[in-house]
Amino acid sequence: MDVRNALESQAATTWTVEMHTAGEPTRIIISGYPVLKGATLLEKRRYASERPEIDGIRKRFAIDPTRLLPTNKDTRVPTIQNHRLMLEPRGHAGMYGAILVPKTELTLSGEADIGVLFCHNEGYSTMCGHATIALGRFLVDTRDLEIFPHRESLRVETRDDQARTSVTVLRLHAPCGVVKVYVPTTPDGKSDATKPVRFHSVPSFASSPSSEHGHGLVVDIPPGSAWPKLLSRDSLRVNIDIAYGGAFYALVSTSELGFGTTGLRGSDTDFREIAEAARILRIVLNKDPKARESFVHPDEPDLGFLYGITIIDDRVAGAGTDGKKKQTWVCFFADEQIDRSPTGSCVSAHVPLAVDQGKLQMGEWCSYESFLSAQFPGNAFRGRAVQKTGKAYVVEIEGFAHYTGVSTFTCPQEDIDVIGEGFEVKLPIV
The missing domain is CATH 3.10.310.10 (Diaminopimelate Epimerase; Chain A, domain 1)
Structure with missing residues (x-):
């Protein structure tokens, strides 16, 4: 398709894999997110939240449909790219995201296999269970070493149950610490959608x-x-x-x-x-x-x-x-x-x-x-x-997670699509 090829050739293109866990979406951002600087994962999270070119004080439109007029709300918002991916028109009020970070201080020390930053309509979380369950399946299923450089080094165990289930063990570096994820695996090395993914929390x-x-x-x-x-x-x-x-x-x-x-x-x-x-x-x-x-x-x-x-x-x-x-x-x-x-x-x-x-x-x-x-x-x-x-x-x-699709998002190079930067529609509560 000529339009599709033209859009995908633009510099500002982001690729995602879409999943849900008990109905809650996880938009896994695999490519196209701005480089996040910092020696540690928490520093990268802080950088994403505070850098003017990525995050800043911007005019945010919270639309009140009962007035049909925008209610201006000055607030600290997520990164511009995060806003584009989480809010409408590309996302929605309940969208949730996971930004893969292949290199962190703990992947370099051998204590983790890959890092992640979780994002939502306000910014960046420190932990997310439903997204961890979804990531467990995706990171076992992918064989793309650009997305997951340590994929081939994941350990496979045999669970001590009647079925002798094969389980792939993933050490996920979240901002709160390392979370161990146990993904039931089929004989061909893929995640088994019929069995729940388990993870062990950080000290709680x-x-x-x-x-x-x-x-x-x-x-x-x-x-x-x-x-x-x-x-x-x-x-x-x-x-x-x-x-x-x-x-x-x-x-x-x-x-x-x-x-x-x-x-x-x-x-x-x-x-x-x-x-x-x-x-x-x-x-x-x-x-x-x-x-x-x-x-x-x-x-x-x-x-x-x-x-x-x-x-x-x-x-x-x-x-x-x-x-x-x-x-x-x-x-x-x-x-x-x-x-x-x-x-x-x-x-x-x-x-x-x-x-x-x-x-x-x-x-x-x-x-x-x-x-x-x-x-x-x-x-x-x-x-x-x-x-x-x-x-x-x-x-x-x-819990169980399921795939719902893949997406390619573009942002036109001409800076005229103000509404495309992200908006939310909020009804008055009471």
């Missing part, structure tokens, strides 16, 4: 120790900020937990937020009000000095921030119909982005919390559903604690 822990009320933190929501369901309660005080699984999460039940009778999936559940509750809770926590102490990472300042608000449906928490432990939740992260999957790094955060509270035993599996995966059997994540050192746990998480 409950950051806010439980007090006499069973939760780590108590926060007061200002009356002027409270949402309708919370105002219907006797108190505006909310009990939450903070835990770390490669990123920090605030975990709170639907009952604590005033949605005890409806949960996440009740017939009269107003999901917009739930989203507004998550947005307000994030603001309150980030302003609370005591809460901010719970977001401090013991080793790395760059990891010390609140990434997500996870709302647990306590109407269906506990044991499922098969008697096994189960949780259903929804996670709001970055710039009010909604995770379609059960949020793997939040599973890494929740399991240590549940073990510390006596709700899970070491080695005991718990099934995790999102508001979406609960509608489609077979898409849950499972998590269990497999190792403890001090107060931290290594958590094993498993």
Whole structure:
């Protein structure tokens, strides 16, 4: 095709592989992303977030369709290229990306096989479970040494199960540390789509120790900020937990937020009000000095921030119909982005919390559903604690990922397509 060839010959071309894990997309960027400078992966992440030519203070359009006019919002935004790939018209409100970084300080030292930076509508994350599961399959399947120079050095193990499953082991260097990924493999060396990918988290822990009320933190929501369901309660005080699984999460039940009778999936559940509750809770926590102490990472300042608000449906928490432990939740992260999957790094955060509270035993599996995966059997994540050192746990998480396509994105050299730089359409929440 003449138009296709002409477009692909332009300098600003990016190639991606598209996957999803329990409905949450992973756009794996394999070529065409700007070179990220830095001696360490965290320095590369910082460079991507702060360099004026890649990231800067720009006018961002958050379109309110009820007014049909752009609402200008000055904010620090992701790299221009990240904006193009995550937001419309090339992406969408729920897009998530993974930028492969073949050379990091840990690949050079032999401690990792490849690095990755995770990206979303706001910038760059430090860990992502659903994308790790997708990357496990892709990095085993690829044989392109330009994409993955260490592909041929991956180790293959035989799992001690009835099927004697072959598993390829991948050491993925994420910004939070090295994550070991175990990918079931077919005899021809490809990933086995019929078996779940597993990964072992970085050391994960409950950051806010439980007090006499069973939760780590108590926060007061200002009356002027409270949402309708919370105002219907006797108190505006909310009990939450903070835990770390490669990123920090605030975990709170639907009952604590005033949605005890409806949960996440009740017939009269107003999901917009739930989203507004998550947005307000994030603001309150980030302003609370005591809460901010719970977001401090013991080793790395760059990891010390609140990434997500996870709302647990306590109407269906506990044991499922098969008697096994189960949780259903929804996670709001970055710039009010909604995770379609059960949020793997939040599973890494929740399991240590549940073990510390006596709700899970070491080695005991718990099934995790999102508001979406609960509608489609077979898409849950499972998590269990497999190792403890001090107060931290290594958590094993498993789930399925699937290919959805490949994409080639171009950006015309003439700088006239302002809307093509990326935009988002946001409805008023309440």
